[in-house]
Amino acid sequence: MEKPNYRKIEGEIARALSRDRVSSSPEVKITHGYDGSMLRGKPDLVVWPETTDEVSAIMKIAYANGVPVIARGAASGLSGGSVPESGGIVVDFLKMNGILDIDPISGTSMVQPGALVDDLQAALAPHGMFYPPDPGSSAFSTIGGNIAENAGGMLAVKYGVTRDSILALTCVLADGTIINTGSRAHKCVSGFDLTRLICGSEGMLALITEACVKILPLPKFTSTILAHFATESDALDAAALVCAEGVIPRALEFIDGKCIDVLISQNTNAPIDRDARALILCETDGATSDSVDAEMAIATTILEKCGAGTIARAKNEDERANIWNARKTLSSALFNVAPVKISEDICVPRARLAEFVDNTRFEAEKRELFYINYGHVGDGNLHSTIMLADRKPETLAPAEELVEFIFKLAIKLGGTISGEHGIGITKRKFLHLEVGKREIELMKEIKKLFDPKGILNPGKQFE
Numbered sequence: 367m368e369k370p371n372y373r374k375i376e377g378e379i380a381r382a383l384s385r386d387r388v389s390s391s392p393e394v395k396i397t398h399g400y401d402g403s404m405l406r407g408k409p410d411l412v413v414w415p416e417t418t419d420e421v422s423a424i425m426k427i428a429y430a431n432g433v434p435v436i437a438r439g440a441a442s443g444l445s446g447g448s449v450p451e452s453g454g455i456v457v458d459f460l461k462m463n464g465i466l467d468i469d470p471i472s473g474t475s476m477v478q479p480g481a482l483v484d485d486l487q488a489a490l491a492p493h494g495m496f497y498p499p500d501p502g503s504s505a506f507s508t509i510g511g512n513i514a515e516n517a518g519g520m521l522a523v524k525y526g527v528t529r530d531s532i533l534a535l536t537c538v539l540a541d542g543t544i545i546n547t548g549s550r551a552h553k554c555v556s557g558f559d560l561t562r563l564i565c566g567s568e569g570m571l572a573l574i575t576e577a578c579v580k581i582l583p584l585p586k587f588t589s590t591i592l593a594h595f596a597t598e599s600d601a602l603d604a605a606a607l608v609c610a611e612g613v614i615p616r617a618l619e620f621i622d623g624k625c626i627d628v629l630i631s632q633n634t635n636a637p638i639d640r641d642a643r644a645l646i647l648c649e650t651d652g653a654t655s656d657s658v659d660a661e662m663a664i665a666t667t668i669l670e671k672c673g674a675g676t677i678a679r680a681k682n683e684d685e686r687a688n689i690w691n692a693r694k695t696l697s698s699a700l701f702n703v704a705p706v707k708i709s710e711d712i713c714v715p716r717a718r719l720a721e722f723v724d725n726t727r728f729e730a731e732k733r734e735l736f737y738i739n740y741g742h743v744g745d746g747n748l749h750s751t752i753m754l755a756d757r758k759p760e761t762l763a764p765a766e767e768l769v770e771f772i773f774k775l776a777i778k779l780g781g782t783i784s785g786e787h788g789i790g791i792t793k794r795k796f797l798h799l800e801v802g803k804r805e806i807e808l809m810k811e812i813k814k815l816f817d818p819k820g821i822l823n824p825g826k827q828f829e
C-alpha cells in the first residue's frame with residue numbers, strides 16, 4: 367500500500383484550520399504518543415481543533431487520504447486508548463474546553479469535550495449543582511475522554527457511570543459527517559440509543575465534539591467515615607451487605623492492608639489505624655442532616671455487625687478532605703513501592719468480592735508478587751494492582767500469569783475484565799474470554815457502519 371503523504375495532509379489541515387494548530391514537530395509527536403498505560407506510539411501529525419466544523423474538516427481530509435485518526439483528551443487513560451500505535455493524526459481536544467451553558471432548572475449543561483471534569487464541577491458549584499461522575503482522575507481528565515471510556519468513579523454506586531449522565535452528543539463521523547444524538551430532555555426513547563452506544567466506544571465510532579450532560583443539585587449534607595477491619599474479607603462482605611440492606615451510600619470504597627501501609631508511610635493526614643488490614647470508606651449524602659445521619663447510622667450498624675473495629679468519622683470539611691485525599695492519591699502513592707504498576711479494573715457481583723480477593727491473593731503469594739486491591743466496591747469494582755521493580759521479561763512473566771488468572775476468575779464469578787478503564791490495547795487479547803464470537807462480530811459490524819474505512823482509532827479493542 368502507498369505510504370500516506372503526511373506533508374500534503376499537513377498542508378491541507380493547515381489551510382482548513384490554521385498553520386499554528388497542526389504540527390509534525392518531533393517534540394509534539396513524542397508528547398502525544400503515550401497515555402497513562404505508559405504504552406507508546408508516534409503520530410505523524412497532531413492537530414488542535416476549536417470547533418465541530420474544524421473536526422469535520424479534519425475528518426474529511428483524513429477520510430480522503432485513508433489515514434488513522436486518534437482522539438486524545440488528557441491521556442490519563444489506563445488501557446492505551448489514545449496511543450497512536452499505527453501512527454496517523456492525533457486530534458488533541460484540549461482547546462475545545464468550553465462550558466457552553468448551565469441550566470439548573472432543566473438540570474443540564476452543554477460542555478465541549480476538552481473541558482476537565484473538575485473545571486465543570488467548579489463552574490456548576492456557584493449554581494448549587496454538580497455533575498455526578500467522579501473518577502479519581504477528575505482533576506486532570508476530560509469530559510470527552512470520560513465519555514469515550516464510560517468512566518466510573520467514586521460516586522457511581524449511587525449516581526451511575528458517565529453514560530448515565532449523558533443526555534445528548536454532537537459527534538463527527540469518520541467521513542466528516544456531523545451527527546446529533548439524544549435530546550436535552552432527561553428522557554428520550556426515539557430510535558436506537560446512539561448516545562449510549564457512543565459512550566464507552568473508545569474513540570472508535572465517532573469523535574465527540576459537544577455533550578449535553580445531566581446535572582443535579584449539590585447535596586447539602588454529607589457524612590463520611592473510615593471503618594477499620596482486621597481482615598479484607600470481613601470488609602468486603604460488610605460493603606456488600608451495606609448496599610443489600612437498604613442504604614445506597616454516595617461512595618463505598620475499599621482499601622486493603624498493603625495500601626494502608628503505603629498511606630501510613632506517606633504520612634497521610636487521614637485518621638487511619640496502622641494495624642488495620644482493610645478499610646471501608648463510606649459516605650452518605652442528602653438534603654437534610656437528619657436523613658444523612660440516619661442513613662449513616664444504618665450503614666455503621668451493618669459495618670459493626672460485620673466486624674468493623676474503629677470507625678473514624680470526619681467532623682468537618684478538612685477531615686473529610688484528608689480522608690478523600692488519602693483515597694484519591696493512593697494510585698500515585700503506589701509508585702513509591704516500585705516503578706512499574708500493572709493496574710486492572712475488574713468488576714464482579716458484590717457478593718463475590720471476598721472470594722475474588724482471597725483467590726487472587728493466594729495466586730499472587732505463590733508467585734511472590736507485590737499485589738494489592740482497592741477500589742469502588744459499592745459497584746463490585748476493584749483495582750487489582752501488581753507493583754514490579756522493572757519490565758524485564760522474567761519480572762513480567764509471573765505478573766502476566768496473575769493478570770490472566772484475575773481476568774478468568776472475574777468472568778467466572780459473573781463479572782467483567784473492565785469495569786471502567788476500557789479495553790484499548792492492554793486488554794484486547796482478553797476480550798474474547800468475556801465476549802462471545804457472534805457478539806464481537808456484531809461490534810465489528812457496527813464499527814464498519816460508523817467507520818467504513820476503519821480509520822478511527824484502529825487496532826483498539828479487537829485483535
Ligand SMILES: Cc1cc2nc3c(=O)[nH]c(=O)nc-3n(C[C@H](O)[C@H](O)[C@H](O)COP(=O)(O)OP(=O)(O)OC[C@H]3O[C@@H](n4cnc5c(N)ncnc54)[C@H](O)[C@@H]3O)c2cc1C
Nearest residue numbers: 439440441442443447502503508510511512514518569574
Ligand atoms: C490517577 C488516576 C485515577 C483514575 N481514576 C479513574 C476512575 O476512578 N475511574 C475511571 O473510570 N477511570 C479512572 N482513570 C482512568 C482515566 O482517567 C479515564 O479513563 C478517563 O476517562 C480518561 O480521560 P482522558 O481525558 O485522559 O482521555 P484519554 O486518555 O486521552 O482518552 C481515552 C479514550 O477516549 C478517546 N477520546 C478522548 N477524547 C475523545 C473525544 N472527544 N471523542 C472521541 N473519543 C475520545 C481516546 O481516543 C481514548 O480511546 C484514572 C486514571 C488515573 C491516572
